[in-house]
Amino acid sequence: MWQEQLGAGVDEIHITAGALILRAGQLPRIALVVAGIVRVFIWTQLGRQMTIRYARAGDLIGLSPYLAGTDQWNAEAITDVSVKVLTIDHLRRAGAHDPELPWRIAQHVAAVTAEALRTVADASGQPITVRVARHLSEMALRGLDGRTVVHISHQRLADAVGTVREVVSRELTALRANGVIDRAAGGVRVIDEDRLANLAAGHSTLRAIKK
Secondary structure, three states: OHHHHHOOOOOOEEEOOOOEEEOOOOOOOEEEEEEOOEEEEEEOOOOOEEEEEEEOOOOEEOHHHHHHOOOOOEEEEOOOEEEEEEOHHHHHHHHHHOOOHHHHHHHHHHHHHHHHHHHHHHHHHOOHHHHHHHHHHHHOEEOOOOOEEEOOOHHHHHHHHOOOHHHHHHHHHHHHHOOOEEEEOOEEEEOOHHHHHHHHOOOOOOOOOOO
């Protein structure tokens, strides 16, 4: 929907995995994700990252902070990403041709807000296994060979979850021991997608690892 309404005639920008698309302290901007996965997050007062949402092809990022006038949001490319950077004039011109656009924008902002609230609730109330599983599910990308892979380091995954590297490493070890994931170059490969989804939803638990 956004691609048709807002992306026509706007040049694509290609960003490598790990780079920031939005950076706190800079003027907020709006971007349409054309390809790849983007993680939107803020820094807490304790110096930890709190993930707000993940965006994929067809999603808008930066609209909520732009309209709110805040410069505290960041957006990181989880994979190589292509985006189209938009201006408020793009929105105004599109709105002039589509009177329903302001309502869709309001729905988008409301959905992002609801997602951010869920993230805060998860960070404070969900077990760490659930949180790690949910972030892995959000970052997963199916390759041309049909395999689902998460291209992420232990440290970057820990940043996304809002914990430390040692905790994430322990959880990944448990997930491998339970046959949910396996090692892959530059990340992990998802072996059992249904089990990972159940863990992310809190509907399953991991078998304890015998030491």
